[in-house]
Amino acid sequence: MSVETSLRARKKERTRRTIRLEAFRLFREQGYTETTVEQIAAAAEVSPSTFFRYFPTKEQLVMADDQDALMIEALAAQPRGQNPLTAVRRATEAVYASMSAEDAAFEQERQKLLYHLPELRSAVGLEFQRSIDLAAQLLADYTGRPVDDFEVRVAAGAMVGAMLGIVTTGPVDATKVGHALDLLEAGLPFDDDRPTSS
Incomplete structure (x- = not known):
């Protein structure tokens, strides 16, 4: 990549980031619909x-x-041979x-807007499908299976469903995502002795 191309890419990323930051500031100040x-x-x-x-x-x-x-890159860096859900958690x-x-604060605010604003409900359905497609692609790349493999699609849907299940309970972080993936990997045990997540 030439210096000129690199500078142009950085300028584009700065512009994109500025647009989003200013949009979120306006959403906080005057509301999403009003902006x-x-x-x-x-x-x-x-x-x-x-x-x-x-x-x-x-x-x-x-x-x-x-x-x-970032997630695509991080999963590609995971060693092969571990359970795919473990690889995704790591x-x-x-x-x-x-x-x-x-x-991290921006991402939490984005999730709050996406999953709590009635005006974005229709967008959530599209995001849900996009997330399943991305998760399936990640799992397919990691396992070497086709992206339309039945087990890959089921696992992708389960992962995304688990994230959707926790995203409305408060800010999502690596600990909550890890716990959700651990529960999926363990077969969703409902153990009365297990401490509950907060």
Whole structure:
């Protein structure tokens, strides 16, 4: 990659990040529904057409998950031969450990918006399917199976369902994700002696 290409990529990432940060600030101050794309663009000092080059809709601005690429990289780095759910848990721990406090807070705010705002309910269905497709691709890459393999798809759906089950209970972190994956890997035991997660 040339210096010019690298500079251009960094500038694009800065612009994208600024748009999202300003959007979330406006959402906090005046509400998601009340905030317009024009207001977000003005706050980020870009034109509305520039906004739409980065995000096709206001909903996409919230739906975009910056952790996807990090998760793909972290899972690729996991040694082969371990249970795929263990590999995913360890990759998740690595991703959360690498996140700055600012990035972790942003992701928690994004999840809160996505899963708690009635205006985004229809977007959640699309996010749910996208997450299953991504999880299936991660598992397929890790195990060497086809992405449409029945067991891969079932495991991907179970993982995403587990995340959806905990995302509305409060901020999601590596500990909660790990516990959810441990429960799946153990066959979802309901042990009365097991301490409950908070």
